[in-house]
Amino acid sequence: MATFPDLAPALPEIFLACASMALLMIGVFRGEGSLRLVSWLTVASFIATGFLLLQGPEGRNVTFNGLFVSDSFGTFAKLLILIASSLAVILSVNYLEKERVARFEYPVLIALATLGMLAMVSANDLISLYVGLELQSLALYVIAAFKRDVAKSTEAGLKYFVLGALSSGLLLYGSSLVYGFAGTTSFDKLAAVLEGGASVGVVIGMVFVAAGLAFKISAVPFHMWTPDVYEGAPTSVTAFFAVAPKVAAITLFIRVLVGPFGDLAMQWQQVIQFCAGASMIIGALGAIQQKNIKRLMAYSSIGHIGYALVGLSAGSQEGVRGVLIYMAIYLAMNVGVFAVILSMRQSGRAVEEVADLAGLSKTHPMLAFAMAVFMWSLAGVPPAAGFWGKWAVFLPAIQAGLYPLAIVGVIASGISCFYYLRVIKAMYFDDVTEPLDRPTPTAGFVVAGAALFVFPVYIVFLSPITSGAAAAAAALFGAR
Amino acid sequence: MTLTAIAFYAFAIILLASAVRVITAKNPVHSVLFLILAFFNAAGLFVLIGAEFVAMILVIVYVGAVAVLFLFVVMMLDINFQELRQGFMRYMPVGLVVGAILAVELVFLAATQLAGGPVGGQANNAPIPPVDQVTNTEAIGHILYTDYVYAFQVSGLILLVAMIGAIVLTLRSRPGVRRQQIGQQLDRKRAEVVQVRKVPTRGGV
Numbered sequence: 001m002a003t004f005p006d007l008a009p010a011l012p013e014i015f016l017a018c019a020s021m022a023l024l025m026i027g028v029f030r031g032e033g034s035l036r037l038v039s040w041l042t043v044a045s046f047i048a049t050g051f052l053l054l055q056g057p058e059g060r061n062v063t064f065n066g067l068f069v070s071d072s073f074g075t076f077a078k079l080l081i082l083i084a085s086s087l088a089v090i091l092s093v094n095y096l097e098k099e100r101v102a103r104f105e106y107p108v109l110i111a112l113a114t115l116g117m118l119a120m121v122s123a124n125d126l127i128s129l130y131v132g133l134e135l136q137s138l139a140l141y142v143i144a145a146f147k148r149d150v151a152k153s154t155e156a157g158l159k160y161f162v163l164g165a166l167s168s169g170l171l172l173y174g175s176s177l178v179y180g181f182a183g184t185t186s187f188d189k190l191a192a193v194l195e196g197g198a199s200v201g202v203v204i205g206m207v208f209v210a211a212g213l214a215f216k217i218s219a220v221p222f223h224m225w226t227p228d229v230y231e232g233a234p235t236s237v238t239a240f241f242a243v244a245p246k247v248a249a250i251t252l253f254i255r256v257l258v259g260p261f262g263d264l265a266m267q268w269q270q271v272i273q274f275c276a277g278a279s280m281i282i283g284a285l286g287a288i289q290q291k292n293i294k295r296l297m298a299y300s301s302i303g304h305i306g307y308a309l310v311g312l313s314a315g316s317q318e319g320v321r322g323v324l325i326y327m328a329i330y331l332a333m334n335v336g337v338f339a340v341i342l343s344m345r346q347s348g349r350a351v352e353e354v355a356d357l358a359g360l361s362k363t364h365p366m367l368a369f370a371m372a373v374f375m376w377s378l379a380g381v382p383p384a385a386g387f388w389g390k391w392a393v394f395l396p397a398i399q400a401g402l403y404p405l406a407i408v409g410v411i412a413s414g415i416s417c418f419y420y421l422r423v424i425k426a427m428y429f430d431d432v433t434e435p436l437d438r439p440t441p442t443a444g445f446v447v448a449g450a451a452l453f454v455f456p457v458y459i460v461f462l463s464p465i466t467s468g469a470a471a472a473a474a475a476l477f478g479a480r
Numbered sequence: 481m482t483l484t485a486i487a488f489y490a491f492a493i494i495l496l497a498s499a500v501r502v503i504t505a506k507n508p509v510h511s512v513l514f515l516i517l518a519f520f521n522a523a524g525l526f527v528l529i530g531a532e533f534v535a536m537i538l539v540i541v542y543v544g545a546v547a548v549l550f551l552f553v554v555m556m557l558d559i560n561f562q563e564l565r566q567g568f569m570r571y572m573p574v575g576l577v578v579g580a581i582l583a584v585e586l587v588f589l590a591a592t593q594l595a596g597g598p599v600g601g602q603a604n605n606a607p608i609p610p611v612d613q614v615t616n617t618e619a620i621g622h623i624l625y626t627d628y629v630y631a632f633q634v635s636g637l638i639l640l641v642a643m644i645g646a647i648v649l650t651l652r653s654r655p656g657v658r659r660q661q662i663g664q665q666l667d668r669k670r671a672e673v674v675q676v677r678k679v680p681t682r683g684g685v
Binding site for chain 2: 005010017021024064065067068103105108109112115116119127128131132134135138139141142145146148157
């Protein structure tokens with residue numbers, strides 16, 4: 001008979017699950033106007049979850065009959081996800097109140113989506129991978145359509161839902177092929193079965209699983225939904241979409257490819273190299289045309305996922321370390337940019353064109369300076385943090401001999417400078433058309449914090465982040 | 481044995497006949513009703529091979545939920561099915577090609593089965609409980625609530641999100657709706673609401 005599973009490795013997730021249900025109850029019983037309370041309690045429970053995560057058992061622990069794994073690779077990613085989700089909730093409160101969609105379900109859904117992400121990162125079986133992914137996705141579909149009276153928001157939700165269901169279908173089809181040809185869904189057993197190579201069926205299944213996951217990180221050629229969803233969804237939701245789900249999906253991607261399919265590296269490296277190269281190019285070229293800053297950031301995120309995948313396509317421990325460092329820096333830059341975008345209001349009305357930033361340096365010099373720092377960093381210009389992220393992913397790729405990919409990356413970086421600099425030009429050299437409103441204090445704090453992190457405070461954090469990422473990558477490769 | 485064979489052929493014939501009627505019936509409501517008949521017969525086939533859990537699920541999920549949903553959609557939406565059918569001859573070749581591919585795949589599958597080689601199963605070491613000792617439902621229950629309790633619980637959370645989502649996206653609190661106020665109803669006294677009047681004959685009120 002089965003024994004009772006060891007709950008200690010999954011304690012943070014169990015806590016977050018109970019907390020989100022308690023928050024739902026608080027919201028339901030307090031009714032209208034409980035957004036603020038529920039939001040701050042959500043942030044508090046994220047912090048408590050992070051604390052439990054750091055207190056968790058050392059080393060690699062597998063529980064729930066091999067469905068769930070906790071290791072330092074997962075812990076690193078989970079901390080990034082919790083930070084990103086907390087900041088997204090903090091930034092959302094004022095926005096939702098101003099847009100008159102202040103409903104307490106919003107932070108509850110973000111908490112449940114975050115729980116799904118933690119489950120994804122900890123997945124050690126194709127079944128737990130799928131349930132975690134669906135928990136995350138379903139909550140995201142709902143919050144994309146959160147402004148249900150606005151046609152664009154419902155369109156974004158519907159589009160995301162339909163395409164997301166398609167990608168889940170691909171993923172499940174791939175999983176069923178893998179199960180059929182390898183006879184197991186457990187990552188550990190798969191790694192053992194596939195040690196000496198695999199049949200064609202497993203390879204096809206793996207490619208389908210990779211396609212399903214590539215959709216979730218919006219890597220080319222599965223990126224088509226990104227600009228529309230980013231533009232249509234409420235801005236606070238876009239700020240959430242751009243960071244936490246990406247971190248979760250790319251960590252899951254790494255875990256799946258390096259863990260069970262580690263011995264098929266020859267096969268998946270080609271797929272990842274293509275996705276990385278194509279994402280960098282499409283991300284750079286697609287953004288040139290964009291006038292809407294949310295669409296611009298969507299293409300920017302496609303490009304950045306391409307850069308992160310460069311590290312993964314090297315297939316080495318240093319490459320995975322590079323991806324984790326890249327995602328940590330990506331988090332800071334994107335949260336900062338979206339905090340600025342959330343502050344873009346002209347006489348109380350939200351605006352989202354690049355042209356609306358015109359003359360920001362005269363009306364809000366500090367905000368303009370912070371935005372300029374983010375843009376430099378996103379473009380990857382030294383000495384901003386973004387440069388070191390790119391350095392961390394390109395170096396392993398060059399060591400692995402992927403020169404063509406590195407050259408494509410540098411060219412794409414050069415092209416992407418154009419549209420990042422266009423934002424700076426609008427802020428510093430164009431004339432003011434209509435000044436923006438004063439940003440709220442919370443947004444101001446987040447912008448200032450993120451800008452200081454991106455330059456120059458990251459230098460202090462660079463060594464803990466690097467050593468944390470190195471330990472995480474070593475844990476992943478050591479488990480093989 | 482003969483009884484099983486008779487039952488099998490009866491279920492199979494009705495299943496195939498109703499499946500053909502699903503696509504040939506003129507009235508979409510009839511199509512859905514034939515689909516339900518097909519599901520019932522498929523469930524019968526499952527019972528014959530001893531898979532009673534799948535049979536129950538087929539009836540509960542497909543007949544109880546999916547087919548009824550189809551009926552709702554067919555009856556509530558004003559779809560002109562004659563118009564949808566118009567391209568039938570044009571798309572026929574594509575349909576035939578897809579059908580041929582599926583048929584070839586089935587032949588391949590049968591061939592590999594007859595050749596004796598299992599399709600995969602390199603690491604399939606999960607023991608299947610003896611069929612004569614445990615029923616399907618019990619066997620699934622034994623692993624669903626022990627080995628796969630994690631997946632089961634997360635599925636529960638997914639359903640919670642689906643419920644919250646449906647409420648968030650559709651519930652509207654409309655102003656001006658008259659609600660029942662039980663307290664007020666119970667507070668009413670006879671003296672406040674009923675007046676007894678003596679109406680004079682031929683005088684009116």
